[in-house]
Amino acid sequence: MRIVVLTGAGISAESGVPTFRDADGLWEGHSVDDVATPEGFERDPDLVQRFYDARRRAVASVVPNAAHHALARLERAFGDELLVVTQNVDDLHERAGTRNLVHMHGELQRALCAACGARPVWDADLEPRPPCPVCGERMLRPDVVWFGEMPYDLDRIEDAVVACDVFASIGTSGSVYPAAGYVALASACGAWTVELNLEPSDALIPFDDARAGWAGELVPAWVDELVTARG
Numbered sequence: 001m002r003i004v005v006l007t008g009a010g011i012s013a014e015s016g017v018p019t020f021r022d023a024d025g026l027w028e029g030h031s032v033d034d035v036a037t038p039e040g041f042e043r044d045p046d047l048v049q050r051f052y053d054a055r056r057r058a059v060a061s062v063v064p065n066a067a068h069h070a071l072a073r074l075e076r077a078f079g080d081e082l083l084v085v086t087q088n089v090d091d092l093h094e095r096a097g098t099r100n101l102v103h104m105h106g107e108l109q110r111a112l113c114a115a116c117g118a119r120p121v122w123d124a125d126l127e128p129r130p131p132c133p134v135c136g137e138r139m140l141r142p143d144v145v146w147f148g149e150m151p152y153d154l155d156r157i158e159d160a161v162v163a164c165d166v167f168a169s170i171g172t173s174g175s176v177y178p179a180a181g182y183v184a185l186a187s188a189c190g191a192w193t194v195e196l197n198l199e200p201s202d203a204l205i206p207f208d209d210a211r212a213g214w215a216g217e218l219v220p221a222w223v224d225e226l227v228t229a230r231g
């Protein structure tokens with residue numbers, strides 16, 4: 001049974017990572033236009049670098065919660081039949097043990113060199129500007145996909161969504177495309193669709209099974225069901 005799990009900020013909320021849309025469109029007091037667009041970075045690169053430096057440090061001080069651990073358990077049961085696609089830029093899925101994982105919106109713990117395109121693993125601050133370890137230019141930015149930029153690995157994700165038997169959406173408001181469109185694609189291709197979220201999302205089509213509540217409770221219970229059914 002092939003499973004695709006799409007995760008969003010809600011799965012990391014109980015670890016202490018703030019979600020995006022629960023704070024009036026402001027993100028730690030900054031507008032999305034200022035800190036999550038290429039134009040915002042052009043206007044004030046130092047502000048944007050400091051913003052993501054703070055996010056990177058904050059994520060280093062939190063730990064995965066029961067929902068991340070449950071998805072790692074699902075991977076141990078289903079192996080390569082499971083693909084986790086996360087919109088999150090934190091590394092909590094990896095730290096819980098998930099390996100078959102796509103970070104479609106990038107990773108806080110990588111830098112992206114605007115000069116040579118390298119994407120080195122990065123756990124230090126990017127302000128003041130350090131040199132790129134590959135080309136030496138001081139043009140590193142966070143490897144985070146901003147509004148107006150192309151998410152990563154779309155072909156791989158779409159192939160998996162089209163082929164899956166179960167599609168689950170966890171902790172995402174369903175308001176940012178292309179991720180928000182995957183439930184409709186999975187459903188059109190015959191998958192059973194499940195939503196585990198604090199509240200019903202903005203999805204274009206209803207899920208076959210929609211459960212409202214905390215990811216830290218809903219996800220372990222759902223994983224138990226799948227693992228038990230597999231026997």
Ligand code: OAD
Binds near residue numbers: 014021172196198215
């Ligand atoms: P949002 O902040 O838009 O949505 C988070 C969802 O999680 C909401 O529907 C909440 O109800 C739900 N939620 C909050 N706490 C929860 C909990 N403890 N358990 C379960 N659900 C909970 O975040 P995303 O959907 O991830 O993109 O946002 C999508 C994208 O928009 C992000 O990846 C980012 C952002 O702008 C980019 O940076 C490109």
